[in-house]
Amino acid sequence: MSVKRIYFDHSATTPVDQEVANTMLEYMTEKFGNASSIHSFGREAKKAVEEAREQVAKLIGAQSNEIFFTSGGTEGDNWAIKGVAYANRKKGNHIITTAIEHHAILHTCEYLEKNGFTVTYLPVDENAMIRLEDLKNAITDKTILISIMFANNEVGTIQPIKEIGQIAKDKGIYFHTDAVQAVGNYPIDVKEMNIDLLSLSGHKFHAGKGVGALYIRRGVRIEEIQHGGAHERNMRAGTENVPGIVGLGKAAEIAQRDMDIKIKHITGLRDKLIAEVMEKIPHVKLNGHPTMRLPGNVNFSFLYVEGESLLLNLDLKGIAASSGSACTSGSLDPSHVLLAMGLSHEVAHGSLRVTLGRGNTAEEADYFLEVLPEILERLRSMSPLYGQNTETLASNPCNLCNHQIAQH
Template sequence: MKKVYLDYSATTPMKKEVIDEMLPYLTEHFGNPSSIHSFGRESRKAVDNARDQIAKTLGAKSDEIFFTAGGTESDNWAIKGVAYAMKGKGNHIITTKIEHHAVLHTCEELAKEGFEITYLNVDQYGLINLEELKSAIKENTILITVMFANNEIGTIQPIKEIGQIAKEKGIIFHTDAVQAYGNVHINVDQLGLNLVSISSHKIYGPKGIGALYIRRGTKILPFIHGGAQEKKRRAGTENVASIVGFGKAAELAHESLDGHINRLLALRTKLMDNLLSKIPYSQVNGHPTKRLPGNVNISFEFIEGESLLLSLDMVGIAGSSGSACTSGSLDPSHVLMAIGLSHEIAHGSLRLTIGDFTTDEEIEYVLEKLPPIVDRLRQMSPLYEKVKGGK
């Protein structure tokens, strides 16, 4: 059976160049970067080099990059670190209704501690309204946290405009760029960003390693306490091999970014246009053009997303759905509900995300297998029978 992986927004396979770069730091270069002997110095040099590599991709300075265990920690640190550091000035945070749970749940926890959270609405495409953002700002607003691009529907927010608003008001601006990093151009100065969360395993690097960009002068407290690592801001012995892999993955992504974007756009257009033409009662979720190059999110009426995923898995196709059944919950995606979809349509959503190893032949395979699967599942729906004119 053919195997087709179209879940690159969930995670990516490591590239060979990344693995090759990491291997020496899993074997002979095992020193603790905090040690002053030659073994430690070798590891410290590797960590500093990776920091330089990542800083370059963001147009940042090396001492503004701090390594974390991943995007979730970076989001937690950015939001809680600023909230606690700035609580003498204010306690109001602005975010959106479609953030990743790493942001939403962090804000929920801060609300329990007395912080005031404003959740901005989004339109049918998943875009915030800049006028609503301006109206939400108060004297006690200390942080705006808006994701760069949505992990489900791929919509890219007007980050530069948000950055300008935040700068004019003297408010710290954080963006969760975990999905955007390596898929769009990001320059922290041009976009007016104070804090940026990024993750390695979304750009063909190892899992369990991420980073937080912290602009010089940004008031933020440490999130993890212990040793003096990361300039006393993030304690814990550095994960040297993974940091090295992250640096290499970032370098590769930066060097090939334009080609990567163009290639994914071509495959996405082919997949999306053909699915819409082959399968009636289907619609694209997210902005038609202001979206991540490899993101395809489509809702198919009269079917259930989990059944669709299982059927696709049986023919070797991996994707994801807008309704999560983990922990027994069949609640539809908060993102799809926020853009105005009904429960029924939201439950019939499918996210297919394309990456560097996706081939044209794989897209053809999906176009061959997906339409008959949707049709078969619809035959079991009484609602679909009524639409077709049945009793």
Template sequence: MDRQCIYMDHIAGTPVAPEVVEAMMPFIGDHFGNPASIHHLGEKPQDALFQSREKVARLIQAEPEEIIFTSCGTEANNLAVKGAAFDRMEAGKHVVVSAVEHYSVLYAAKALQKFGFEVTEVPVDGHGMVDPEDVRKAMRPETVLVSVMHANNEVGTIQPLKEIARCVHEGGALLHTDAIASVGRIPVSVKDLDVDLLSMAANQFYGPKGAGALFCRKGVQIWPLFHGGGQEDGRRTGTENVAGIVGMGKAAELAVERMAVRGAKVRRLEAMLRREIAERLDEVRFNGHPESHLPGLVNVSIRYVEGEALLLHMDLRGVCVAGASACMSITAKASHVLEAMGLLDDGAYGTLLFTLGEGNTEDEVRRAADTLSEVVTLLRSMSPLCQARR
């Protein structure tokens, strides 16, 4: 990575840890065999899959046989939503999702409508929080699946999943959670959360892209999206990406070891970034729950600037962040998350999302805040809305 670049977009993907790269390399080279092969070249890849499954299971306090490896988090979400719904369609054709789900859940649910399913969206409050009672009210006798994410990837709000799980199970449905943003960042226990299905992705906790997993609680059946050779107990058939899975296993192992230290560091840097932004700029709004949110995530809306311009000018100055697209531009697609939170009524805000990681420093936080102040000052000087207020 460019040494001059300040990378604060860890929700899009974390750098791959050197230990992860080292663990993967033998399976790109000498141990290239297919784990399904009977001959000796299949032995080490097969052993590696077994060990990686154990490591990923340990990260979320699951059993190894409850882990299904996928190509990414989006596939895991699709397998959970479509797989659970199709398997239970004789019992009912109603699915409940929250309004702030990732598009891989929302669009998977929308696709079910072509097969006769009905989908109900549960609202959120101004912090992006789902009320468990709203979930209970949305359920019907024919509800077969509810999907509510563990932590939102835009504003970081952590949902009250234990309470939601109680409502869902009392209604006789399955609960899936998209935990892609939270697994590896904060402690996640499928036993404690009492979920039936949980999605995760390696590139969120210093593992490689192209490796994800779905936790499927023992006894829960899902309809496979793929059919073929029977890998992953027939639930996700296809030759496994052994190197990627090994990388995910190693990343999971490191996450267990380092989560507390990583979390403490990014919480400190997050607090510093919020403070530095607030001291430099007026008319800013921090989005998401003030307490129950992912560490290291700062979603900030800034008045009288356009979101895409913010993002591009930050990048030109070497600061890599994400845009939530809650901006004034009619060409930009507004954030459905901020819209669901009721924060798009006044369109005169541009929004940026900073997500910090273990490699960030206090000096980078100060430089990022200085750069943001410089960019906002420039853009406001050209903004007709800002000029009008004067």
């Protein structure tokens, strides 16, 4: 009997939509011209690229001339941070971000710190939410950029983006948001939300890998960081990835068309998983904001369980998910996001992220809820710490984040 195969890792990547794949294939085989060429093949490709630019712009409430295609979220984050920093260094050298950003932001900021810039990393509360007062207090007369992610990739918490943008606008400071997890999965209007720069990545909402975009509000002072030809209006050198860009445009069109239906569907599955896990499984903590979170994000910490073991056992049952533990990448450190939220190393190591997509079903959720308790019981039975202090923890699962498991 074959094992079920269930994909609950949509925050890592999504399957390419069939409509998107068909569109991309056409521009790989039949309409394969270089968009910078002036002959008919090139003009055909150029037209398709500009149509995709319109589609992406409409998805986030921007103008098409404010969209610049990139290779994905990491490039967009690097360009936004470095480009604004270097273009505005005569005005100031201070950047504000948060302790829970994606490493594409954190490592870029660390690089700039080695090159004459100062960076403030705002803390977050137990739900991974920043405090607006902390942001206001961090601003100085040297602050040139605020970069705060729209929604966290691990725990799904959605930040008060419009309010952050208003604070930046009132102070004359540029505001960038890494919206890689949110675009295509949550309604965004860059004008209404006072966003100056926004990074997005196609493979998070059913386009291909290796393509994304950076929204740059008209008038923002920014330098290019990739040099060469005159592509993307002299802002981003490199031959355009026409199939990828066309696929991104089609995915943006589909996302805008189906947004309400998708959100309703995956929010229902998310709430079902949260309610039943919290009710039926002992010694568990929900990570992230209880309501202000991405529709498809669920993140739990299970006491007395190591995240990688949980993942491997779920995989044996055909379920693909992810963990806040970074052991698979060669590091023994738990998630920096969970630690910033106040969880102990031990509790953070027992985290599980389930991220749902439009193709997931109630039957798949039921199967997950059926096999999860069995796996947890088996793994916990092998832990020498299981059973110690459980009465105290069971009376208040929120104590999990402060409970120090390792006494030895």
